[in-house]
Amino acid sequence: MFFIGIDVSKAKLDCSLLLDVTCSKRRAKSVANSKVGVTELLIWCAKQQVTVHELHAILEGTGVYHEQAALALANAGATVSIVNPAQVKDFGRSLGVRTKTDGVDSLVLARFGTMLTPRPWTPPAQEARVLQALLSRREAIAQDLQRERNRLEKADATDTPALIRQSIVTSITFLEQQLAKLQQDIDDHINKHPSLKADRDLLISIPAVGPQVGNHLLAVMHNHQFQSAEQLAAYLGLVPVERQSGTSVLGRPRLSKAGPARIRAILYMAAIVGTQYNPHIKALYQRLQGRGKSKMSALGAAMRKLVHLCFGVLKTRQPYQANYAI
Numbered sequence: 001m002f003f004i005g006i007d008v009s010k011a012k013l014d015c016s017l018l019l020d021v022t023c024s025k026r027r028a029k030s031v032a033n034s035k036v037g038v039t040e041l042l043i044w045c046a047k048q049q050v051t052v053h054e055l056h057a058i059l060e061g062t063g064v065y066h067e068q069a070a071l072a073l074a075n076a077g078a079t080v081s082i083v084n085p086a087q088v089k090d091f092g093r094s095l096g097v098r099t100k101t102d103g104v105d106s107l108v109l110a111r112f113g114t115m116l117t118p119r120p121w122t123p124p125a126q127e128a129r130v131l132q133a134l135l136s137r138r139e140a141i142a143q144d145l146q147r148e149r150n151r152l153e154k155a156d157a158t159d160t161p162a163l164i165r166q167s168i169v170t171s172i173t174f175l176e177q178q179l180a181k182l183q184q185d186i187d188d189h190i191n192k193h194p195s196l197k198a199d200r201d202l203l204i205s206i207p208a209v210g211p212q213v214g215n216h217l218l219a220v221m222h223n224h225q226f227q228s229a230e231q232l233a234a235y236l237g238l239v240p241v242e243r244q245s246g247t248s249v250l251g252r253p254r255l256s257k258a259g260p261a262r263i264r265a266i267l268y269m270a271a272i273v274g275t276q277y278n279p280h281i282k283a284l285y286q287r288l289q290g291r292g293k294s295k296m297s298a299l300g301a302a303m304r305k306l307v308h309l310c311f312g313v314l315k316t317r318q319p320y321q322a323n324y325a326i
Contacts (some may be wrong), residue, residue, distance in 0.1 A: 003018050003057075004056070005058050006109065008059055014030050014102035015031070016107040018114060019050075033068070057078050058113040059081070063318040083112065127189070128219065132223050135215060141178050145179060154204060154273060164170070202314055203321075213267070221274075237257040237258040241255070272299065288301055
């Protein structure tokens, strides 16, 4: 297996192909970040006597610009791994790398692959990718709508010209229509795919998991592969991180917050509801508060419990049961 590190930017892919691990013999190539660029990269690899099935590509999961290249490489038959940028940064420091360039970053990624052999990435199904795109668009429209509503509130509180106020009202009306249309598109898309519909029905069987929470967790769990509830909680940044060393360093454990912040915000509100209406979450929350835990610490545990319940109903294929002992 030959490892190739690919540093991704909006316009290009900087690649380092390791031909000999022992002496760090490598070849470098820069191509456009497009399907045509990936095809050019594979042709170049073939000229280096490396077939696509011998290729293990290592990319960082940053933003959305890596997605097209990762999907094109996987569809072509290459092994692809999408790794955490923070881990790669720490790995580079451990090697004594201080220089920061696209070429150096791609080489660090290649060496990361040779030494740690990260888990291969499996492309999500098309319906899962479409669902994620629809939810992202809905979130963007919802944020635009809230900003316009805030502007209308300010306009009503000040001496704003009538033309400006009317423009804001027209924009709000349009965005409300778009939001309703996107929500209908999301519901239709889920209902059209039995696997998505069945999983959402299982998720919303959990008290405190409404349609929006269920839709977002559905997208997360269908676009990524998780072997355990702990992996899902870690991805969402819900695992506690301790900071303790000897007698001088004794920090309070905090959530890692390593995953998507928007999903955590949604789960936070759901956990608050769960402390009132979900038997398992309510019991955990009260038990932790009875032991002297702070409200935020107990809510963090409630968010984690909610994620475990979501993973559990999908794994067992059974709706939520209030009397089930976990």
